[in-house]
Amino acid sequence: MSATTLFAPDRGSWRAQARKYSAIARINLQNSLAYVWNALGQGIFITLFIFVFSQLWSATFRAQNATIIGGLTLNQTLWYFVWAELIELSRINVSGQIQQEVKDGSLAYTLGRPYNYLLYHYFSGLGGVIIRIVFVLTFGAAVALIQVGPLETFQLAAMPAIVLITALAFSIDYCISAGIGLLAFFFEDTSAFRLIYQKIKFVLGGLLLPLDVLPDAVQDIARLLPFNLVLYAPSRLFVAWDNTQFVEMLALQIVWLAIIIGLLALLFRTGAHRVSINGG
Amino acid sequence: MKRLRAEINFVLHLIRLNLASNMEYRASFLSQALGMFINNGIYFVFWLLFFDRFKEIRGYEIQQIYLLFAIVALGWGLAFTFAGNAPLVAEMIAQGRLDYYLTLPRPVLPHLLFSRMDPFTVGDLSFGVIAYLFTGRFDPLSILLFLGCSVLAAVICASFYTTAGCLSFIIGNANQWSFYLANTMITFSLYPFGLFQGAIRLFLYTIVPAAFVGAVPVEIVETHSLELLGLLMVAAVSSVLIMTLVFQWGLRRYESGSAINVNI
Numbered sequence: 001m002s003a004t005t006l007f008a009p010d011r012g013s014w015r016a017q018a019r020k021y022s023a024i025a026r027i028n029l030q031n032s033l034a035y036v037w038n039a040l041g042q043g044i045f046i047t048l049f050i051f052v053f054s055q056l057w058s059a060t061f062r063a064q065n066a067t068i069i070g071g072l073t074l075n076q077t078l079w080y081f082v083w084a085e086l087i088e089l090s091r092i093n094v095s096g097q098i099q100q101e102v103k104d105g106s107l108a109y110t111l112g113r114p115y116n117y118l119l120y121h122y123f124s125g126l127g128g129v130i131i132r133i134v135f136v137l138t139f140g141a142a143v144a145l146i147q148v149g150p151l152e153t154f155q156l157a158a159m160p161a162i163v164l165i166t167a168l169a170f171s172i173d174y175c176i177s178a179g180i181g182l183l184a185f186f187f188e189d190t191s192a193f194r195l196i197y198q199k200i201k202f203v204l205g206g207l208l209l210p211l212d213v214l215p216d217a218v219q220d221i222a223r224l225l226p227f228n229l230v231l232y233a234p235s236r237l238f239v240a241w242d243n244t245q246f247v248e249m250l251a252l253q254i255v256w257l258a259i260i261i262g263l264l265a266l267l268f269r270t271g272a273h274r275v276s277i278n279g280g
Numbered sequence: 281m282k283r284l285r286a287e288i289n290f291v292l293h294l295i296r297l298n299l300a301s302n303m304e305y306r307a308s309f310l311s312q313a314l315g316m317f318i319n320n321g322i323y324f325v326f327w328l329l330f331f332d333r334f335k336e337i338r339g340y341e342i343q344q345i346y347l348l349f350a351i352v353a354l355g356w357g358l359a360f361t362f363a364g365n366a367p368l369v370a371e372m373i374a375q376g377r378l379d380y381y382l383t384l385p386r387p388v389l390p391h392l393l394f395s396r397m398d399p400f401t402v403g404d405l406s407f408g409v410i411a412y413l414f415t416g417r418f419d420p421l422s423i424l425l426f427l428g429c430s431v432l433a434a435v436i437c438a439s440f441y442t443t444a445g446c447l448s449f450i451i452g453n454a455n456q457w458s459f460y461l462a463n464t465m466i467t468f469s470l471y472p473f474g475l476f477q478g479a480i481r482l483f484l485y486t487i488v489p490a491a492f493v494g495a496v497p498v499e500i501v502e503t504h505s506l507e508l509l510g511l512l513m514v515a516a517v518s519s520v521l522i523m524t525l526v527f528q529w530g531l532r533r534y535e536s537g538s539a540i541n542v543n544i
Contacts (some may be wrong), residue, residue, distance in 0.1 A: 045463070052467060052471055052475070053469070056471065060337060061335065064334065189311065192319075193315070199318075202322065202326060209329060
Protein backbone atom coordinates (compact mmCIF):
# COMPACT_ATOMS: atom_id res chain seq x y z
CA MET A 1 0.00 0.00 0.00
CA SER A 2 1.42 3.33 -0.97
CA ALA A 3 1.13 6.03 1.62
CA THR A 4 1.26 8.69 -1.02
CA THR A 5 -2.07 8.24 -2.76
CA LEU A 6 -4.32 11.27 -2.60
CA PHE A 7 -7.48 9.26 -2.38
CA ALA A 8 -7.01 6.65 0.25
CA PRO A 9 -7.17 2.98 -0.71
CA ASP A 10 -9.94 0.86 0.69
CA ARG A 11 -10.59 2.35 4.09
CA GLY A 12 -14.15 1.19 4.53
CA SER A 13 -17.43 1.64 2.67
CA TRP A 14 -18.63 5.04 1.51
CA ARG A 15 -21.05 5.12 4.45
CA ALA A 16 -18.24 4.39 6.88
CA GLN A 17 -16.08 7.03 5.22
CA ALA A 18 -18.89 9.60 5.51
CA ARG A 19 -19.35 8.72 9.18
CA LYS A 20 -15.64 9.05 9.80
CA TYR A 21 -15.25 12.46 8.17
CA SER A 22 -18.48 13.84 9.66
CA ALA A 23 -17.15 12.75 13.07
CA ILE A 24 -13.93 14.68 12.33
CA ALA A 25 -15.98 17.78 11.42
CA ARG A 26 -18.13 17.38 14.55
CA ILE A 27 -15.13 17.10 16.86
CA ASN A 28 -13.59 20.22 15.36
CA LEU A 29 -16.89 22.04 15.71
CA GLN A 30 -16.83 21.20 19.42
CA ASN A 31 -13.22 22.40 19.63
CA SER A 32 -14.18 25.64 17.92
CA LEU A 33 -16.97 26.16 20.42
CA ALA A 34 -14.34 26.03 23.16
CA TYR A 35 -12.51 28.91 21.43
CA VAL A 36 -15.60 30.90 20.54
CA TRP A 37 -13.82 34.15 21.46
CA ASN A 38 -11.66 33.81 18.37
CA ALA A 39 -14.75 33.56 16.16
CA LEU A 40 -16.12 36.63 17.92
CA GLY A 41 -12.94 38.42 16.87
CA GLN A 42 -13.73 37.58 13.21
CA GLY A 43 -17.16 39.11 13.80
CA ILE A 44 -15.54 42.31 15.00
CA PHE A 45 -13.27 42.28 11.96
CA ILE A 46 -16.20 42.18 9.54
CA THR A 47 -17.85 45.02 11.46
CA LEU A 48 -14.75 47.07 10.80
CA PHE A 49 -14.50 46.16 7.11
CA ILE A 50 -18.17 46.66 6.32
CA PHE A 51 -18.11 49.99 8.13
CA VAL A 52 -15.07 51.17 6.16
CA PHE A 53 -16.58 49.93 2.87
CA SER A 54 -19.88 51.64 3.65
CA GLN A 55 -18.07 54.96 4.17
CA LEU A 56 -15.98 54.51 1.03
CA TRP A 57 -18.84 53.48 -1.25
CA SER A 58 -21.35 56.00 0.13
CA ALA A 59 -18.80 58.73 -0.61
CA THR A 60 -18.14 57.23 -4.07
CA PHE A 61 -21.82 57.03 -5.03
CA ARG A 62 -22.29 60.62 -3.84
CA ALA A 63 -19.18 61.91 -5.61
CA GLN A 64 -20.24 60.23 -8.87
CA ASN A 65 -23.84 61.37 -8.37
CA ALA A 66 -24.81 57.82 -9.36
CA THR A 67 -27.48 55.37 -8.20
CA ILE A 68 -25.88 52.38 -9.94
CA ILE A 69 -22.16 51.59 -10.29
CA GLY A 70 -21.05 48.40 -12.03
CA GLY A 71 -24.67 47.26 -12.24
CA LEU A 72 -25.18 47.44 -8.47
CA THR A 73 -26.94 49.96 -6.23
CA LEU A 74 -25.31 51.15 -2.99
CA ASN A 75 -27.55 48.74 -1.09
CA GLN A 76 -26.45 45.81 -3.27
CA THR A 77 -22.79 46.89 -3.20
CA LEU A 78 -22.66 46.83 0.59
CA TRP A 79 -24.41 43.47 0.84
CA TYR A 80 -22.03 42.16 -1.86
CA PHE A 81 -19.14 42.96 0.50
CA VAL A 82 -20.93 41.28 3.42
CA TRP A 83 -21.08 38.01 1.47
CA ALA A 84 -17.54 38.34 0.09
CA GLU A 85 -16.13 39.04 3.57
CA LEU A 86 -18.21 36.19 4.95
CA ILE A 87 -16.34 33.79 2.66
CA GLU A 88 -12.93 35.39 3.18
CA LEU A 89 -13.15 35.51 6.98
CA SER A 90 -14.79 32.10 7.44
CA ARG A 91 -12.63 30.14 4.98
CA ILE A 92 -10.61 27.05 5.91
CA ASN A 93 -7.22 28.64 6.30
CA VAL A 94 -5.08 25.54 6.36
CA SER A 95 -1.88 26.51 4.57
CA GLY A 96 -0.02 27.57 7.74
CA GLN A 97 -0.88 24.35 9.54
CA ILE A 98 0.09 22.13 6.61
CA GLN A 99 3.35 24.04 6.20
CA GLN A 100 4.12 23.43 9.87
CA GLU A 101 3.31 19.71 9.60
CA VAL A 102 5.54 19.36 6.55
CA LYS A 103 8.38 21.24 8.20
CA ASP A 104 8.31 19.51 11.59
CA GLY A 105 7.72 16.10 10.02
CA SER A 106 4.43 15.39 11.79
CA LEU A 107 2.86 14.82 8.36
CA ALA A 108 4.84 11.58 8.17
CA TYR A 109 2.92 10.18 11.14
CA THR A 110 -0.45 10.97 9.58
CA LEU A 111 0.30 9.17 6.30
CA GLY A 112 -0.21 5.78 7.86
CA ARG A 113 -3.42 6.67 9.65
CA PRO A 114 -6.78 5.44 8.34
CA TYR A 115 -7.81 8.71 6.77
CA ASN A 116 -6.81 10.81 3.82
CA TYR A 117 -4.54 13.64 4.91
CA LEU A 118 -6.15 16.35 2.76
CA LEU A 119 -9.73 15.21 3.37
CA TYR A 120 -8.98 15.13 7.08
CA HIS A 121 -7.94 18.80 7.02
CA TYR A 122 -10.93 19.72 4.87
CA PHE A 123 -13.50 18.22 7.19
CA SER A 124 -11.62 19.28 10.27
CA GLY A 125 -11.66 22.87 8.93
CA LEU A 126 -15.38 22.71 8.14
CA GLY A 127 -16.19 22.49 11.85
CA GLY A 128 -14.62 25.88 12.48
CA VAL A 129 -16.20 27.37 9.36
CA ILE A 130 -19.71 26.88 10.73
CA ILE A 131 -18.98 28.84 13.92
CA ARG A 132 -17.24 31.64 12.04
CA ILE A 133 -20.09 31.93 9.52
CA VAL A 134 -22.57 32.47 12.35
CA PHE A 135 -20.55 35.28 13.92
CA VAL A 136 -19.41 36.94 10.70
CA LEU A 137 -22.89 36.91 9.18
CA THR A 138 -24.51 38.24 12.34
CA PHE A 139 -22.08 41.13 12.75
CA GLY A 140 -21.76 41.90 9.03
CA ALA A 141 -25.52 41.86 8.44
CA ALA A 142 -26.06 44.09 11.48
CA VAL A 143 -23.69 46.77 10.13
CA ALA A 144 -25.16 46.54 6.62
CA LEU A 145 -28.70 46.79 8.01
CA ILE A 146 -27.79 49.92 9.95
CA GLN A 147 -25.98 51.50 7.01
CA VAL A 148 -28.24 50.67 4.03
CA GLY A 149 -31.18 48.60 5.31
CA PRO A 150 -32.10 45.05 4.23
CA LEU A 151 -30.94 43.70 0.85
CA GLU A 152 -33.61 44.98 -1.54
CA THR A 153 -33.05 42.21 -4.10
CA PHE A 154 -32.97 39.29 -1.65
CA GLN A 155 -34.56 36.11 -3.08
CA LEU A 156 -35.20 33.35 -0.60
CA ALA A 157 -35.85 30.83 -3.39
CA ALA A 158 -32.33 31.38 -4.75
CA MET A 159 -30.62 30.71 -1.41
CA PRO A 160 -30.06 26.93 -1.85
CA ALA A 161 -28.27 27.63 -5.15
CA ILE A 162 -26.24 30.43 -3.57
CA VAL A 163 -25.29 28.14 -0.69
CA LEU A 164 -24.15 25.53 -3.23
CA ILE A 165 -22.02 28.07 -5.11
CA THR A 166 -20.61 29.30 -1.78
CA ALA A 167 -19.79 25.75 -0.66
CA LEU A 168 -17.90 25.16 -3.91
CA ALA A 169 -16.13 28.48 -3.41
CA PHE A 170 -14.95 27.27 0.02
CA SER A 171 -13.73 24.04 -1.59
CA ILE A 172 -11.75 25.80 -4.34
CA ASP A 173 -10.22 28.11 -1.75
CA TYR A 174 -9.36 25.14 0.49
CA CYS A 175 -7.58 23.32 -2.35
CA ILE A 176 -5.50 26.39 -3.23
CA SER A 177 -4.72 27.00 0.44
CA ALA A 178 -3.72 23.35 0.96
CA GLY A 179 -1.56 23.54 -2.18
CA ILE A 180 0.25 26.57 -0.79
CA GLY A 181 0.86 24.67 2.46
CA LEU A 182 2.23 21.68 0.53
CA LEU A 183 4.72 23.96 -1.22
CA ALA A 184 6.63 23.65 2.07
CA PHE A 185 7.98 20.39 0.59
CA PHE A 186 9.96 22.54 -1.81
CA PHE A 187 10.32 25.95 -0.09
CA GLU A 188 11.45 26.67 3.44
CA ASP A 189 8.68 29.20 4.07
CA THR A 190 5.38 29.56 2.20
CA SER A 191 4.09 32.67 3.96
CA ALA A 192 4.93 34.84 0.96
CA PHE A 193 2.76 32.65 -1.32
CA ARG A 194 -0.05 32.85 1.24
CA LEU A 195 0.09 36.65 1.34
CA ILE A 196 0.25 36.97 -2.43
CA TYR A 197 -2.73 34.63 -2.89
CA GLN A 198 -4.70 36.66 -0.35
CA LYS A 199 -3.96 39.93 -2.12
CA ILE A 200 -4.73 38.47 -5.57
CA LYS A 201 -8.16 37.60 -4.20
CA PHE A 202 -8.49 41.17 -2.96
CA VAL A 203 -8.14 42.55 -6.48
CA LEU A 204 -8.83 39.80 -9.04
CA GLY A 205 -11.17 37.89 -6.71
CA GLY A 206 -13.46 40.85 -6.17
CA LEU A 207 -13.02 41.34 -2.43
CA LEU A 208 -12.20 45.05 -2.57
CA LEU A 209 -13.93 45.91 -5.84
CA PRO A 210 -16.68 43.97 -7.64
CA LEU A 211 -15.20 42.80 -10.97
CA ASP A 212 -17.76 44.85 -12.92
CA VAL A 213 -16.05 48.04 -11.72
CA LEU A 214 -12.60 47.02 -12.97
CA PRO A 215 -11.26 48.23 -16.33
CA ASP A 216 -12.28 45.90 -19.18
CA ALA A 217 -8.79 44.45 -19.74
CA VAL A 218 -8.39 43.60 -16.02
CA GLN A 219 -11.93 42.19 -15.93
CA ASP A 220 -11.12 39.86 -18.81
CA ILE A 221 -8.07 38.52 -16.98
CA ALA A 222 -9.95 38.20 -13.68
CA ARG A 223 -12.78 36.25 -15.28
CA LEU A 224 -10.31 33.78 -16.81
CA LEU A 225 -8.79 32.92 -13.43
CA PRO A 226 -10.38 30.86 -10.63
CA PHE A 227 -10.05 33.54 -7.92
CA ASN A 228 -13.27 35.31 -8.90
CA LEU A 229 -15.14 32.02 -8.41
CA VAL A 230 -14.14 32.08 -4.73
CA LEU A 231 -15.48 35.53 -3.85
CA TYR A 232 -17.08 37.41 -6.73
CA ALA A 233 -19.34 34.67 -8.12
CA PRO A 234 -21.22 33.80 -4.91
CA SER A 235 -21.40 37.42 -3.75
CA ARG A 236 -22.67 38.73 -7.08
CA LEU A 237 -25.34 36.03 -7.27
CA PHE A 238 -26.35 36.77 -3.68
CA VAL A 239 -27.15 40.41 -4.46
CA ALA A 240 -28.23 40.07 -8.12
CA TRP A 241 -29.57 36.60 -8.85
CA ASP A 242 -29.45 35.51 -12.48
CA ASN A 243 -30.27 31.97 -13.71
CA THR A 244 -27.92 32.08 -16.70
CA GLN A 245 -25.04 33.43 -14.63
CA PHE A 246 -25.65 30.76 -12.01
CA VAL A 247 -25.32 27.92 -14.53
CA GLU A 248 -22.24 29.53 -16.06
CA MET A 249 -20.53 30.09 -12.70
CA LEU A 250 -21.42 26.62 -11.42
CA ALA A 251 -19.93 24.99 -14.52
CA LEU A 252 -16.76 27.07 -14.21
CA GLN A 253 -16.44 26.20 -10.53
CA ILE A 254 -16.73 22.48 -11.24
CA VAL A 255 -14.15 22.63 -14.03
CA TRP A 256 -11.69 24.67 -11.97
CA LEU A 257 -12.21 22.49 -8.91
CA ALA A 258 -11.38 19.40 -10.96
CA ILE A 259 -8.23 21.06 -12.33
CA ILE A 260 -7.09 22.28 -8.92
CA ILE A 261 -7.76 18.91 -7.25
CA GLY A 262 -5.67 17.27 -9.98
CA LEU A 263 -2.80 19.68 -9.37
CA LEU A 264 -3.14 19.23 -5.60
CA ALA A 265 -2.97 15.45 -6.00
CA LEU A 266 0.17 15.79 -8.10
CA LEU A 267 1.75 18.15 -5.60
CA PHE A 268 0.90 15.88 -2.66
CA ARG A 269 2.20 12.80 -4.43
CA THR A 270 5.45 14.48 -5.48
CA GLY A 271 5.93 15.98 -2.04
CA ALA A 272 5.11 12.81 -0.11
CA HIS A 273 7.78 10.94 -2.08
CA ARG A 274 10.32 13.27 -0.46
CA VAL A 275 9.22 12.30 3.05
CA SER A 276 11.73 10.13 4.89
CA ILE A 277 10.55 8.30 7.99
CA ASN A 278 13.36 7.40 10.32
CA GLY A 279 11.35 5.87 13.10
CA GLY A 280 10.83 7.79 16.33
CA MET B 281 23.01 59.76 30.71
CA LYS B 282 25.76 57.13 30.73
CA ARG B 283 23.15 54.47 31.46
CA LEU B 284 20.96 55.67 28.59
CA ARG B 285 23.92 55.54 26.22
CA ALA B 286 24.71 52.01 27.39
CA GLU B 287 21.12 50.92 26.75
CA ILE B 288 21.10 52.50 23.29
CA ASN B 289 24.34 50.70 22.48
CA PHE B 290 22.79 47.47 23.73
CA VAL B 291 19.75 47.91 21.46
CA LEU B 292 22.01 48.70 18.48
CA HIS B 293 23.98 45.57 19.25
CA LEU B 294 20.77 43.52 19.31
CA ILE B 295 19.77 44.95 15.92
CA ARG B 296 23.18 44.05 14.45
CA LEU B 297 22.84 40.50 15.82
CA ASN B 298 19.30 40.15 14.43
CA LEU B 299 20.48 41.28 11.02
CA ALA B 300 23.42 38.88 11.10
CA SER B 301 21.13 36.05 12.20
CA ASN B 302 18.67 36.74 9.35
CA MET B 303 21.52 36.90 6.87
CA GLU B 304 22.42 33.32 7.78
CA TYR B 305 19.22 32.32 5.98
CA ARG B 306 19.66 34.79 3.15
CA ALA B 307 17.38 33.09 0.61
CA SER B 308 14.52 32.80 3.08
CA PHE B 309 15.06 36.38 4.27
CA LEU B 310 15.00 37.76 0.74
CA SER B 311 12.03 35.66 -0.38
CA GLN B 312 9.96 36.82 2.61
CA ALA B 313 10.88 40.46 2.06
CA LEU B 314 10.13 40.15 -1.65
CA GLY B 315 6.84 38.40 -0.89
CA MET B 316 5.73 41.26 1.34
CA PHE B 317 6.80 43.80 -1.27
CA ILE B 318 4.67 42.05 -3.92
CA ASN B 319 1.83 41.72 -1.41
CA ASN B 320 1.83 45.49 -0.80
CA GLY B 321 2.11 46.14 -4.53
CA ILE B 322 -0.97 44.03 -5.30
CA TYR B 323 -2.95 45.76 -2.54
CA PHE B 324 -1.87 49.09 -3.97
CA VAL B 325 -3.27 48.04 -7.35
CA PHE B 326 -6.72 48.25 -5.73
CA TRP B 327 -6.27 51.98 -5.20
CA LEU B 328 -4.82 52.46 -8.70
CA LEU B 329 -7.90 50.80 -10.18
CA PHE B 330 -10.21 52.67 -7.84
CA PHE B 331 -8.83 56.11 -8.66
CA ASP B 332 -8.54 55.23 -12.33
CA ARG B 333 -12.31 54.86 -12.28
CA PHE B 334 -13.43 57.43 -9.68
CA LYS B 335 -10.61 60.05 -9.77
CA GLU B 336 -11.16 61.69 -6.35
CA ILE B 337 -12.72 60.78 -2.99
CA ARG B 338 -13.17 63.28 -0.18
CA GLY B 339 -10.13 65.35 -1.13
CA TYR B 340 -7.86 62.36 -1.81
CA GLU B 341 -6.43 61.71 -5.25
CA ILE B 342 -3.93 59.06 -6.27
CA GLN B 343 -0.99 61.35 -5.33
CA GLN B 344 -2.15 61.43 -1.70
CA ILE B 345 -2.56 57.66 -1.75
CA TYR B 346 1.06 57.25 -2.91
CA LEU B 347 2.16 59.38 0.02
CA LEU B 348 -0.18 57.62 2.47
CA PHE B 349 1.14 54.18 1.45
CA ALA B 350 4.74 55.42 1.52
CA ILE B 351 4.46 56.67 5.12
CA VAL B 352 2.38 53.81 6.50
CA ALA B 353 4.50 51.11 4.81
CA LEU B 354 7.81 52.68 5.85
CA GLY B 355 6.49 53.30 9.39
CA TRP B 356 5.18 49.74 9.77
CA GLY B 357 8.36 48.37 8.20
CA LEU B 358 10.68 50.32 10.49
CA ALA B 359 8.62 49.34 13.54
CA PHE B 360 8.79 45.60 13.08
CA THR B 361 12.09 45.31 11.28
CA PHE B 362 13.67 46.59 14.47
CA ALA B 363 11.11 45.79 17.20
CA GLY B 364 10.19 42.44 15.66
CA ASN B 365 8.93 40.96 18.91
CA ALA B 366 6.18 43.58 19.39
CA PRO B 367 3.56 41.46 17.53
CA LEU B 368 4.55 38.45 19.68
CA VAL B 369 4.26 40.15 23.07
CA ALA B 370 0.76 38.75 23.74
CA GLU B 371 1.87 35.19 22.94
CA MET B 372 5.10 35.49 24.95
CA ILE B 373 3.25 36.73 28.03
CA ALA B 374 0.63 33.99 27.73
CA GLN B 375 3.30 31.29 27.39
CA GLY B 376 5.40 32.59 30.24
CA ARG B 377 8.30 33.36 27.94
CA LEU B 378 9.14 36.64 29.66
CA ASP B 379 11.11 34.62 32.20
CA TYR B 380 14.17 34.61 30.00
CA TYR B 381 14.28 38.43 29.88
CA LEU B 382 13.48 38.82 33.57
CA THR B 383 16.59 36.93 34.58
CA LEU B 384 18.97 39.23 32.68
CA PRO B 385 20.38 42.54 33.94
CA ARG B 386 18.82 44.67 31.20
CA PRO B 387 15.55 46.63 31.02
CA VAL B 388 12.96 44.01 30.10
CA LEU B 389 10.83 45.93 27.59
CA PRO B 390 13.51 47.17 25.13
CA HIS B 391 15.38 43.87 25.41
CA LEU B 392 12.19 41.96 24.61
CA LEU B 393 11.08 44.21 21.73
CA PHE B 394 14.42 44.43 19.92
CA SER B 395 15.41 40.76 20.25
CA ARG B 396 13.91 39.78 16.92
CA MET B 397 13.78 41.10 13.38
CA ASP B 398 10.81 40.30 11.16
CA PRO B 399 12.14 39.66 7.62
CA PHE B 400 8.68 40.26 6.13
CA THR B 401 8.68 43.87 7.20
CA VAL B 402 11.84 44.60 5.23
CA GLY B 403 9.47 44.31 2.24
CA ASP B 404 7.25 47.01 3.80
CA LEU B 405 10.24 49.18 4.40
CA SER B 406 11.45 49.02 0.80
CA PHE B 407 7.90 49.40 -0.51
CA GLY B 408 7.50 52.60 1.50
CA VAL B 409 10.65 54.12 0.02
CA ILE B 410 9.70 53.16 -3.56
CA ALA B 411 6.11 54.40 -3.13
CA TYR B 412 7.53 57.77 -2.05
CA LEU B 413 9.37 58.07 -5.38
CA PHE B 414 5.96 58.22 -7.10
CA THR B 415 4.82 61.24 -5.06
CA GLY B 416 7.17 63.56 -6.95
CA ARG B 417 8.05 65.46 -3.74
CA PHE B 418 11.81 65.67 -3.97
CA ASP B 419 12.54 68.93 -2.15
CA PRO B 420 14.80 68.33 0.88
CA LEU B 421 12.23 69.55 3.45
CA SER B 422 9.52 67.17 2.18
CA ILE B 423 11.96 64.25 2.17
CA LEU B 424 13.10 65.12 5.69
CA LEU B 425 9.52 65.40 6.93
CA PHE B 426 8.62 62.12 5.20
CA LEU B 427 11.46 60.28 6.94
CA GLY B 428 10.81 61.96 10.30
CA CYS B 429 7.05 61.26 10.17
CA SER B 430 7.69 57.63 9.19
CA VAL B 431 9.95 57.16 12.23
CA LEU B 432 7.28 58.69 14.50
CA ALA B 433 4.60 56.51 12.87
CA ALA B 434 6.88 53.49 13.49
CA VAL B 435 7.13 54.38 17.19
CA ILE B 436 3.33 54.59 17.42
CA CYS B 437 2.83 51.28 15.54
CA ALA B 438 5.27 49.35 17.74
CA SER B 439 3.98 50.92 20.96
CA PHE B 440 0.35 50.27 20.07
CA TYR B 441 0.95 46.62 19.12
CA THR B 442 2.92 46.07 22.34
CA THR B 443 0.27 47.78 24.49
CA ALA B 444 -2.40 45.64 22.82
CA GLY B 445 -0.27 42.56 23.54
CA CYS B 446 -0.24 43.49 27.22
CA LEU B 447 -3.91 42.46 27.28
CA SER B 448 -2.46 39.00 27.89
CA PHE B 449 -1.59 40.12 31.42
CA ILE B 450 -5.34 40.45 32.00
CA ILE B 451 -7.23 37.97 29.84
CA GLY B 452 -4.73 35.15 29.39
CA ASN B 453 -3.91 34.68 25.71
CA ALA B 454 -4.67 37.93 23.88
CA ASN B 455 -2.75 36.95 20.76
CA GLN B 456 -5.78 37.14 18.45
CA TRP B 457 -7.07 40.33 20.05
CA SER B 458 -3.79 42.19 19.75
CA PHE B 459 -3.68 41.09 16.10
CA TYR B 460 -7.22 42.40 15.54
CA LEU B 461 -6.43 45.71 17.22
CA ALA B 462 -3.23 46.21 15.21
CA ASN B 463 -5.07 45.33 12.01
CA THR B 464 -7.83 47.77 12.88
CA MET B 465 -5.18 50.48 13.18
CA ILE B 466 -3.45 49.61 9.91
CA THR B 467 -6.77 49.24 8.01
CA PHE B 468 -8.07 52.65 9.08
CA SER B 469 -4.69 54.29 8.48
CA LEU B 470 -4.66 53.14 4.82
CA TYR B 471 -7.97 54.79 3.87
CA PRO B 472 -8.55 58.49 3.05
CA PHE B 473 -9.25 60.08 6.43
CA GLY B 474 -12.00 62.28 4.98
CA LEU B 475 -14.22 59.18 4.90
CA PHE B 476 -14.51 59.16 8.68
CA GLN B 477 -16.49 61.71 10.67
CA GLY B 478 -17.63 62.46 14.22
CA ALA B 479 -17.05 59.90 16.96
CA ILE B 480 -15.08 57.63 14.62
CA ARG B 481 -12.51 60.41 14.11
CA LEU B 482 -12.14 60.81 17.86
CA PHE B 483 -11.69 57.03 18.14
CA LEU B 484 -8.96 57.15 15.47
CA TYR B 485 -7.10 59.93 17.27
CA THR B 486 -7.22 58.23 20.67
CA ILE B 487 -8.08 54.57 21.29
CA VAL B 488 -6.77 53.23 17.96
CA PRO B 489 -4.37 55.99 16.83
CA ALA B 490 -4.62 55.29 13.08
CA ALA B 491 -4.82 59.02 12.30
CA PHE B 492 -1.29 59.52 13.64
CA VAL B 493 0.07 56.71 11.47
CA GLY B 494 -1.50 57.81 8.17
CA ALA B 495 -3.54 61.01 7.84
CA VAL B 496 -1.57 63.36 10.10
CA PRO B 497 1.87 62.49 8.61
CA VAL B 498 0.42 62.92 5.08
CA GLU B 499 -0.82 66.40 6.00
CA ILE B 500 2.54 67.27 7.57
CA VAL B 501 4.46 66.33 4.41
CA GLU B 502 1.94 68.14 2.20
CA THR B 503 1.59 71.36 4.21
CA HIS B 504 4.98 71.39 6.03
CA SER B 505 3.03 72.22 9.19
CA LEU B 506 5.32 72.34 12.21
CA GLU B 507 2.32 72.50 14.59
CA LEU B 508 1.11 69.16 13.29
CA LEU B 509 4.64 67.77 13.52
CA GLY B 510 4.69 68.82 17.18
CA LEU B 511 1.33 67.08 17.69
CA LEU B 512 2.68 63.90 16.06
CA MET B 513 5.72 63.98 18.36
CA VAL B 514 3.45 64.34 21.40
CA ALA B 515 1.39 61.38 20.15
CA ALA B 516 4.54 59.26 19.67
CA VAL B 517 5.95 60.10 23.14
CA SER B 518 2.52 59.48 24.72
CA SER B 519 2.22 56.08 23.05
CA VAL B 520 5.65 55.05 24.41
CA LEU B 521 4.72 56.26 27.90
CA ILE B 522 1.40 54.41 27.83
CA MET B 523 3.13 51.24 26.60
CA THR B 524 5.77 51.44 29.34
CA LEU B 525 3.24 52.11 32.11
CA VAL B 526 0.90 49.33 30.97
CA PHE B 527 3.80 46.85 30.61
CA GLN B 528 5.23 47.71 34.05
CA TRP B 529 1.77 47.38 35.59
CA GLY B 530 1.24 44.07 33.81
CA LEU B 531 4.62 42.68 34.91
CA ARG B 532 3.41 42.89 38.50
CA ARG B 533 0.55 40.55 37.58
CA TYR B 534 2.79 38.26 35.51
CA GLU B 535 3.12 34.67 36.62
CA SER B 536 6.23 32.75 35.65
CA GLY B 537 5.92 29.97 33.13
CA SER B 538 8.97 28.25 34.65
CA ALA B 539 10.47 28.69 31.22
CA ILE B 540 13.95 29.77 32.21
CA ASN B 541 16.35 28.58 29.57
CA VAL B 542 19.72 29.42 28.19
CA ASN B 543 20.05 30.81 24.68
CA ILE B 544 23.33 29.71 23.16
